[in-house]
Amino acid sequence: MGQQDQQNHQTGSPIKVNLQHDLNWLLQSQPLMAATPEVDNFQPQDAFNQTHISTTHVHTYPAQPAYRLGKQFEDCVSHLFKSSPTHDIIARNIVIQTATRTLGELDIIYQNSRAQIVHLELAIKFYLLNKDGTQLMDFVGPAGHDRLDLKWDRLRQHQLPLSQTSPVLDFLQQQRLAKPTCQQLLLTGILFYAYENWQSTLIESIGLNPNHQRGWWLEHHELAQLEPIRGLERNFIVLPKWHWIGGPRHYIEPQMIDYEELVAFTTLDPWPNMVLMYERRQSHQPFIFKNRGLILATKKPPLVS
Structure with missing residues (x-):
């Protein structure tokens, strides 16, 4: 839990998020993985209708540690469907229970413009590629x-087939x-790569969508790489967890740090921080958003094997 999340935990203040900013990001996003014969990627743009979209749609979430980014993403997708004239949610978060056990949960069942009934699974993920990594297993949280x-296999082999x-x-x-x-499947997010390249x-031939959104990552001892060169001003915003999806869209007049x-x-902070980078070359010019990245403690937590 980063510093801003810890502060929220200490104050216990409810978290208010304008999901319209997250939806605007979602409509420009790409799946992390390419479609396959067995996996059909949901395209949010197919359900989008500009005339039905509001500029503000605020949801309130509990303070940390009860806050969940995944719940916020589900609400963002629900907001998309509610504004769609062609796609209707039939049910969401359907817990499948028998007399003896819980079999799992279906994220969404919806009807599309062709009157098809669709089971939709959702996930938003932010993974970084280990240096010199070349396989899906080298992308870690x-x-x-x-x-x-592991996430890809779970979605393909368990979550999606569950409804059949x-x-x-x-x-x-019943x-x-x-x-x-x-x-x-809607598996979206950002993949982060070592800052220098x-x-x-x-990374080819492992099933990634070549158009996935990307960012950079580095460790504390590498932060000098972010120092602005002469003639360039560079400022930053450290994101609280509830702004990880929409990123810069949550900041109309951002309060930045140098x-x-x-x-x-x-x-x-021993925990990962997601940051936005802004730049300008003339002091009279506005700062322009350039990219986003992850800053990690030099000694990273052990990776799962």
Whole structure:
């Protein structure tokens, strides 16, 4: 839990988020993985209609540690469906229970513009590629508790097929819910690469969507790489967890910190910090958002194996 999240935990203040900013990011995002014969990627743009979108849609979430980024993402997708004239949510967060056990949960069942009943699974993830990594297993969560290959396999082999199993179909019938005829996946987010070559790193033949959104990462002892060169001003915003999705869209008139303040702030924090980088070349010009990255403690938590 980063410093801003810890402060929220201490104050206990509810977290207010304008989900419209997250939705605007989602509509410009790309799946992390390329579609396959067995996995159909959901395209948020297919359900989007500009005339039905509001500028503000504020949700309130509990303070840390009860706050969950995944719940915020689900609400963002729900906001998309509520504003869509062609796609309707039938049910969401459907817990599948039998007399003896819980079999799992379906994120969303919806009806599309062709009257198809679709089971949709959702996930937003932020993974960084270990230096010299070349495989899906080398993409790990910022705190080392998750891996892209494990998440991908879980979604493909368990979550998506779940809605076609007999116990789940029986349960849906008992609940008088429409049975899905197809499945879709919305696995989006950002993949982060080592700062020195984050824009040029290309990992092929492992199923990544080549158009996925990317950022950079570095450790505390590498922060000098962020120091602005002569003739360039560079400022930063350290994001609280509830702004990880929409990022710069949450900041119309951002209160930024300079490089020295960034170093002082992040090196005191053992947890990963996601930051936005802004630049300008003339003092009379506005700062322009350039990219986002992750700053990690030099000694990273052990990675799962």
